[in-house]
Amino acid sequence: MSEAVPVALVVALVVVVLVLLVVRRGRPRDLVAPDRPAADGQAEVLRLARAGRTVEAVKVLRAQTGLSLLDAKRVVDLLAAGGTWSPGVPVPGANVDDAVRAEAARLLHRGRKIQAIKVVREHTNLSLADAKRYVERL
Template sequence: MTALELLAVLVVLVAVLAILTGLARGLSRQTAPREFPPMALPAEMQARVRALLGENKPVLAVKEVRQATGLGLVDAKRIVDALKSGPLPEPMSYAPGGHGSIADRARDMRNAGDFTGAVSLVRTETGMSAADAERFVSTLS
């Protein structure tokens, strides 16, 4: 094998290694979609979203859900898609400073199907951002 052939083989090996490294990095960045319990929305918001869907305005429906709940784009779209199939639960009422820890009250609300209310409770009582409150509620065991 000549030096030129050896150099060509080495270049090919380095290129293959670079490609495999890039693929490995891309795969490690992929995360499974977050799975939240069904979100609760007030009846008037559900009606508004359905009206927008009836007018063929799904983007506006997602935008309104995002504004009302503080959710991100993906989660708001999941809510809108779920509303196409049927009604969602109504938010439960809560009393700020009620009995039990905030974690216990948020967990109870989430387990009852009111994820949005649980996030709202956490945000109201702690001042957390929407993203932080969502993470907090979704990790309660």
């Protein structure tokens, strides 16, 4: 009977491992939404953007997310400036109309950066940090 206990434990352990493997195999792995780049793709876009290789970064980002050319360019500019962006989040600056952009640029060129940021924030739903980055890119 003393030999039966270790054998039973080994058999039970093998059965548990097999069950876990079967359950794990049947479960879908972490699926990525079609409009969300994979983690390695995000790193690639960030690396290219920060290296100043804007065109390549835009191309990779568009292939991964399906963003328009303008939105992908805005995201790459944001990343190159040290900002962050997550797929599914509105592209900073995408909803700024021409009048607001012109007013912010006018204020910025007159040395009134804070007022320019305020104008952008009043007319968009951008955060303070995103509005600041937007104004700095004008």
